[in-house]
Amino acid sequence: MPDIVESSVHAGPGAGADAWTGFRAAPAHGSTVGxxxxxxxxxRIEEERCRLLxxxxxxxxxxxxxxGPEQPxxxxxxxxxxxxxxxxxxxxxxxxxxxVLGVSKGAEAALHLSVLQPxxxxxxxxxxxxxxxxxxxxxxxxxxxxxxxxxxxxxQPLPFVxxxxxxxxxxxxxxxxxxxxxxxxxxxxCPGRLPAAAIPVERSAAELVLVAGGDDLMWPSLRYAxxxxxxxxxxxxxxxxxxxxxxxxxxxxxxxxxxxxxxxFRHGGSPAADAALGAAAWPHVLNAxxxxxxxxxxxxQDSSK
Numbered sequence: 001m002p003d004i005v006e007s008s009v010h011a012g013p014g015a016g017a018d019a020w021t022g023f024r025a026a027p028a029h030g031s032t033v034g035x036x037x038x039x040x041x042x043x044r045i046e047e048e049r050c051r052l053l054x055x056x057x058x059x060x061x062x063x064x065x066x067x068g069p070e071q072p073x074x075x076x077x078x079x080x081x082x083x084x085x086x087x088x089x090x091x092x093x094x095x096x097x098x099x100v101l102g103v104s105k106g107a108e109a110a111l112h113l114s115v116l117q118p119x120x121x122x123x124x125x126x127x128x129x130x131x132x133x134x135x136x137x138x139x140x141x142x143x144x145x146x147x148x149x150x151x152x153x154x155x156q157p158l159p160f161v162x163x164x165x166x167x168x169x170x171x172x173x174x175x176x177x178x179x180x181x182x183x184x185x186x187x188x189x190c191p192g193r194l195p196a197a198a199i200p201v202e203r204s205a206a207e208l209v210l211v212a213g214g215d216d217l218m219w220p221s222l223r224y225a226x227x228x229x230x231x232x233x234x235x236x237x238x239x240x241x242x243x244x245x246x247x248x249x250x251x252x253x254x255x256x257x258x259x260x261x262x263x264x265f266r267h268g269g270s271p272a273a274d275a276a277l278g279a280a281a282w283p284h285v286l287n288a289x290x291x292x293x294x295x296x297x298x299x300x301q302d303s304s305k
Contacts, residue, residue, distance in 0.1 A: 002027055002028070002054075002055055002057070003027070003028035004025050004026060004027055004028060004051060004054040004055060005025070005026055005027075005028050006023070006024065006025050006051070007023075007024050008021070008022070008023060008024075009021070009022045009023070009024050009061065009063075009089065010022065011085050011086070011089065013070055014085070015081060015085070016079050016081040016154065016155060017079055017081040017082045017084065017085040018065070018070055018071045018072075018078070018079055018082045019068070019069060019070040019071065020063040020064055020065060020068065020071070020082055020085070020086065021045075021063065021064050021068060021069075022045060022061055022062055022063035022064065022086065023045045023046075023047045023050055023061070023062050024050065024059065024060065024061045024062075024093075025047070025050040025051045025053070025054035025059075025060050026054050026058075026059035026060070026093075027054055027055075027057055027058075027059070030059075030094060031057055031058055031059045031094070031095070032094060032095060032096040032097060033057065033058045033059065033095060033096075033097045033099070033289065033290055033291070034058065034059045034060075034061065034087075034090030034091065034093065034094075034095025034097070034098050034099070035053055035058050035059070035060045035061070035090075035098075035099045035100065035101055035289055036060075036061055036062070036063070036083060036086050036087055036090065036098075036099070036100045036101070036110075037049050037050055037053070037060050037061065037062040037101050037102075038062070038063075038065065038083070038100065038101070038102035038103070038106030038107075038109055038110060039062070039102075039103065039104075039106050040102075040103045040104030040105045040106050040107075040127075041075060041104060041105050041136050041137075043064060043065075043066055043067045044064075045062045045063065045064055046062040047062065048256055048257070049062065049101070049253070049256065050062050052253060052255050052256060053101075053289070055255075056286060056290070057290065058099075058289060058290070059090060059093060059094075059095055061086055061089065061090055063082075063083075063086050065078060065082055065083065065109075066078055066137075072138070072139050072140050073137060073138050073139075073140075073142070074135060074136055074137020074138045074139065074144070075105055075135055075136040075137055075150050076135035076136070076137060076138060076139035076140075076144075076148055076149075076150065077135070077139055077140075077148055077149060077150070077151070077152045077157055078109075078150060078151055078152070079151075079152050079153075080109065080112055080113065080116060080151050080152065080153045081153070081154075083100075083109060083113055084113070084117060087100075087113075087117065087119070087120070091119075097121050097122075097289075097290075097291050098119055098120055098121050098122075099120070099121060099122040099123065099124065099288065099289040100113055100114070100120060100122075100123050100124070101123075101124040101126070101285070101289070102123075102124070102125060102126065102128075103126040103127055103250070103251075104126070104127050104128075104129075104218065104219075104221075104249065105136065105150065107125035107126055107127060107128040107129070108128065108129050108132065108133070108150065108151075108199070109151065110123045110124075110125055111123060111125055111128060111199045111201060111204070111228070112132070112151060112153075112158070112199060114201065114204040114205075114206040114208070115199065115200055115201065115203050115204045116153060118205060120204075120206045121206055121207065121291065122206055122207040122208075122209075122288040122289050122291070123204070123206045123207070123208050123209070123288075124209045124211070124281075124285050124288060124289065125208070125209070125210050125211070125225070125228075126211045126212075126251050126281075127211070127212055127213070127216060127218070127219075127221040127249050127250070127251065128210055128212065128221055128224055128225055128228065129199075129219060129221065129224045130198060130199060130201075130223075130224040130225075130227040130228045130231075131160075131161050131194065131197045131198055131199065131224070132149060132150060132151065132158045132159060132160045132161070132197045132199060133150055133160055133161050133163075133183075133197075134147035134148065134149065134150065134160050134161065134162045134163055135147060135148050135149065135150055136150065147160070147162040147163060148160075158197075159193070159196035159197045160193070160197050161186060161187070161190055161193045161194065161197045162186065162190060162193065163182060163186045164182070164185045164186045164188075164189040164190070166185075167181065167182045167185045167186070169181075169182075171266070176262055176263060176264060176265055176266045177264070177265055177266060178217035178218070178265070178266040178268070179217075179218055179219070179265065180216070180217045180218060180219060180220065180268075183218075183219040183220060184220060198231075199228070200231075201228050201231055201232055201237075202231045202232060202234070202235035202237065204237075207238065207288045207291075208228075208232060208237075208238070208239045208240070208288075209239075209240045209242070209281065209284050209285055209288045210225040210228055210229060210239065210240065210241045210242070211225070211242045211243075211251055211277065211278075211281040211285075212224070212225035212226075212241075212242075212243050212247075213243070213244055213245075213246070213247025213248050213249065213251060213268065213269050213273070213274070213277055214243065214244065214245040214246065214247065215245065215246050215247060215248050215268040215269050215273070216247075216248055216249045216267070216268050216269070217248060217249065217265075217266045217267055217268035218248075218249040218265060218267055218268070219249075221249065222243055225241055225243070226241070229241045240284045240288070242277070242280050242281040242284060243277075244273060244276060244277040244280065246269065246270070246273040247268075247269045247273040247274050247276065247277035248267045248268030248269020248270070248273070248274055249267040249268055249269065250267050250269070250274055251274050251275075251277040251278040251281065252271075252274050252275045252277075252278045253278040253279075253281075253282055253285070254275075254278060254279050254282050256278070258271040258274075258275070259271075259274065
C-alpha cells in the first residue's frame with residue numbers, strides 16, 4: 001500500500017469565504033491531482049475518504065464548512081467561496097487537475113462549484129440533488145425560519161426551494177425518521193420555485209459522475225440524478241450515472257467501513273447494497289478524478305441490480 005502523509009490544515013476568512021479547518025491526505029511522493037471531499041449535513045471532516053483517495057494517488061482535502069468558528073451554525077447561506085478557498089489551497093500544493101467529491105448536501109455544493117468555477121475538472125456527486133434547497137439549520141443569526149438559501153455566491157443567496165412546513169413524519173415519536181416525504185411534498189407545494197432553483201449542470205465543463213440509490217429515504221436522489229443526467233445529455237455533454245435500486249442515501253466506496261447507524265434519520269438501503277453501489281461506481285469515480293482516458297468522459301449509465 002502506498003505511503004501517505006496526513007496533516008491538519010486551516011484558512012482564515014477572506015474574499016467572501018468563511019474560515020475553515022480541515023484534513024489533508026496525500027501520497028508521500030506528491031500528486032498533481034487534488035480532490036476536495038465534502039460531507040453532507042453531518043458536517044464531519046471525511047478523513048477516511050481522504051485516505052482512500054490518497055492511496056489512489058490523489059491529494060485529498062476535506063474541510064468543515066459549517067458549524068465551526070467563524071461559520072454559520074447550520075447549512076444556511078454558506079458562502080460557496082469557502083470551497084473555492086479550499087480549491088485554491090489544493091492548487092497551491094501542486095494540484096493541476098481539480099476534482100470535487102461530495103455526498104448529499106456536499107454534492108449540492110459540488111455541482112454548484114462545477115458551474116461557477118471553470119477550473120473544476122471533475123465532480124463526483126453521491127446521492128445528489130438537482131435543485132438548490134432551503135437551509136438545514138440556523139444561519140448566523142441563530143434562526144432557522146424564515147427559510148433562506150443554503151448557499152450564497154458573491155454575497156447573494158442562490159434561488160432555492162423552501163420546505164413545506166405542514167409536513168409531518170409518519171414514524172412514531174422518538175424513532176428514526178425518513179424525510180423523503182418532506183422533500184417530495186415540498187416539490188409539489190412550490191412548483192413555481194423549481195426552474196430558478198435548478199442547478200444548471202448543462203453549463204458545467206467538468207466531467208460528471210452521478211451515483212444514486214433507489215431506496216434513498218432522505219431525498220429522491222435517484223430522481224434528481226436522472227434529471228441532472230437528462231439535462232447534460234440534452235446539452236450534448238458527457239455524464240456517467242451509476243445506480244442501484246436497493247441502495248440508500250449513503251453509498252460506501254471500496255475500503256470504507258459501513259456508515260454509522262443513526263438514531264435520528266432513516267437513510268434506506270443496507271450495508272451490502274450501499275457497498276455494492278459504491279463498488280459499481282468506483283472505477284468511474286477514479287477515472288473522472290484522475291482524468292484517466294476515454295472512460296472518464298463516456299456518456300452512459302451503469303445500473304447494478
